[in-house]
């Protein structure tokens with residue numbers, strides 16, 4: 411564990427993480443594999459910590475990352491599970507590094523397929539790939555007809571095996587009709603491939619929302635991120651963002667707090683300072699909006715969040731003193747501040763709140 415003095419850290423409850431993955435497994439059934447998505451440092455939860463916990467508990471079959479770099483970091487930490495690189499392979503030099511470390515690339519164009527074939531020839535080994543089909547996300551991915559044509563072409567190429575085929579859902583959390591159309595397009599491709607004996611062994615499409623809401627989206631494997639981190643109802647939040655009060659003072663009525671003097675005390679107030687700010691990913695948009703838990707009480711953030719420090723009004727938590735724990739995301743004595751709540755304050759989504767946490771915040775594994 412990294413040594414740190416500044417009392418600001420994120421606790422990662424690995425027991426909760428494994429529990430969430432097991433719950434997902436129960437919901438999708440034993441025949442459907444689980445690709446645990448650990449891109450963007452496991453949505454800010456520490457990819458190495460989370461991947462090793464999932465591997466040890468045999469709670470995931472695959473891992474999903476966004477880049478070769480993210481995959482290499484897992485491999486150097488001893489992660490042995492199959493890893494799919496979900497992002498674009500461009501620039502193609504990364505193919506060799508990916509293949510050398512058993513990272514499975516996604517192919518979404520004839521050009522990238524050719525580069526993988528060249529790498530296979532050079533390394534004198536077969537490279538497994540997954541072909542990405544765009545059924546409505548409009549990001550990387552071949553249109554269904556082009557995907558069919560590519561897989562037909564690849565079936566005669568020696569160095570490549572099409573192990574998987576995937577698509578990605580654009581609106582699974584709130585639009586069953588749109589998702590249904592995406593799934594129909596994907597199924598048509600699979601059916602055509604099946605007819606020609608070319609259906610790859612692993613077809614996958616579902617993010618958390620689709621996996622939980624649309625059983626028809628599960629195919630051979632699901633790719634949860636959000637639910638695994640407990641950021642979906644019914645799952646246990648994995649991350650607790652904590653700090654400690656490092657300073658308290660009494661502000662007279664009329665006193666202002668922080669840059670721009672945007673908050674003014676309407677009464678004599680006790681103002682506590684926490685050593686966390688937007689330099690840690692506790693974003694400035696939370697200024698004068700968010701609450702922080704101290705002694706199980708919700709204490710409002712007052713004034714602007716600064717780069718390194720944030721002030722809260724602890725007048726409503728009379729026992730508060732220097733050294734007390736402050737929970738910025740998570741639970742304390744029955745009270746809770748969720749990533750979803752912070753996201754609403756900022757007009758964004760919980761994904762952005764947790765991935766915003768910077769490397770300055772030590773992640774501490776707990777709960778196992």
Ligand SMILES: Cc1ncc(COP(=O)(O)O)c(C=O)c1O
Pocket residue numbers: 447474496578616617618619633634635636637
């Ligand atoms: C290709 C792909 N699959 C799966 C996921 C996981 O999605 P979620 O976190 O909503 O479960 C993502 C995340 O954005 C993704 O980009």
